[in-house]
Amino acid sequence: MIVFKKEQDLRTYLSQQRALGKRIGFVPTMGALHAGHRSLIDRSVQPETVTVCSIFVNPTQFNDKSDYDKYPATPDADLKLLLEARCDVAFMPDAAEMYPQGFAEVRTYDFGYLDSILEGAHRPGHFRGVGQIVSRLLEMVQPDILFMGQKDYQQCMVVKKLLGMMGREQQIQLVICDTVREEDGLAMSSRNVRLTEPQRALAASIYQCLVSIQGKQNSDHFSLVRKECLDLLKKKGLDAEYVSLADATDLTLLEDYEPSKKMVALIAASIGGVRLIDNLFLNP
Ligand code: AMP
Numbered sequence: 054m055i056v057f058k059k060e061q062d063l064r065t066y067l068s069q070q071r072a073l074g075k076r077i078g079f080v081p082t083m084g085a086l087h088a089g090h091r092s093l094i095d096r097s098v099q100p101e102t103v104t105v106c107s108i109f110v111n112p113t114q115f116n117d118k119s120d121y122d123k124y125p126a127t128p129d130a131d132l133k134l135l136l137e138a139r140c141d142v143a144f145m146p147d148a149a150e151m152y153p154q155g156f157a158e159v160r161t162y163d164f165g166y167l168d169s170i171l172e173g174a175h176r177p178g179h180f181r182g183v184g185q186i187v188s189r190l191l192e193m194v195q196p197d198i199l200f201m202g203q204k205d206y207q208q209c210m211v212v213k214k215l216l217g218m219m220g221r222e223q224q225i226q227l228v229i230c231d232t233v234r235e236e237d238g239l240a241m242s243s244r245n246v247r248l249t250e251p252q253r254a255l256a257a258s259i260y261q262c263l264v265s266i267q268g269k270q271n272s273d274h275f276s277l278v279r280k281e282c283l284d285l286l287k288k289k290g291l292d293a294e295y296v297s298l299a300d301a302t303d304l305t306l307l308e309d310y311e312p313s314k315k316m317v318a319l320i321a322a323s324i325g326g327v328r329l330i331d332n333l334f335l336n337p
Pocket of ligand 1: 081082083084089090092200201202203204205230231232233241242243
């Protein structure tokens with residue numbers, strides 16, 4: 054595996070690989086890698102593919118400074134995981150490399166409705182930052198395939214829209230990978246290491262709520278199930294930001310179950326000051 058810190062070195066290497074007929078698979082991350090990230094790398098690693106994993110904690114997508122300050126950094130363990138996964142390239146730039154002209158100089162994109170709901174509504178400026186960093190990384194890596202996790206489903210939708218806005222939807226295939234979970238259902242997340250053992254166990258109630266929203270789709274109204282979920286989360290000591298139902302194709306929020314649509318349930322809740330998100334498709 055080769056570790057690059059500089060954009061130019063990365064670009065030179067990848068253009069050589071492209072000339073050799075290799076495809077480029079790309080997994081952008083913020084590090085503190087776990088089995089969820091590993092599953093994305095595993096999807097990419099193939100004989101004729103050069104797999105690039107970027108590790109960069111992007112300051113412009115954090116609306117909460119203390120969340121940024123406390124974001125875990127485990128570079129040695131990350132490199133070990135990437136080596137074991139047979140990743141070809143680790144790209145670990147610093148902020149000066151990613152934003153040489155400063156944060157304000159990188160082009161921003163307006164995601165409209167997608168930025169006005171759920172994560173967009175609760176984390177002002179978050180998707181603006183995601184758009185900045187992902188567009189910049191895509192310019193550098195120019196991948197054929199981009200691997201992202203369903204765990205951040207709204208982010209996947211934002212990036213899909215970004216590919217269209219960048220005119221790259223034909224060249225770059227977006228592959229959305231299943232959410233990898235702990236045994237009790239808690240979605241793996243870099244932020245989970247900030248939870249105490251009891252908090253971690255209580256956090257599994259997020260997944261329990263998603264499963265109950267899924268299980269009651271043919272018997273109850275969503276408003277009732279939602280209320281039960283809010284009560285359960287509160288009882289477990291979680292502070293819910295939203296428990297929502299949406300059309301999975303465009304994230305239009307739904308008041309009630311609509312069996313004719315592909316639906317997704319989404320939850321954001323915090324415990325001990327750690328904000329967690331998760332989602333589940335209700336029907337295939
Ligand atoms: P992050 O490092 O949190 O920015 O995540 C980098 C990529 O890994 C994103 O595409 C995430 O959606 C994905 N990811 C994070 N956690 C999981 C998980 N538990 N299962 C699958 N993918 C994940």
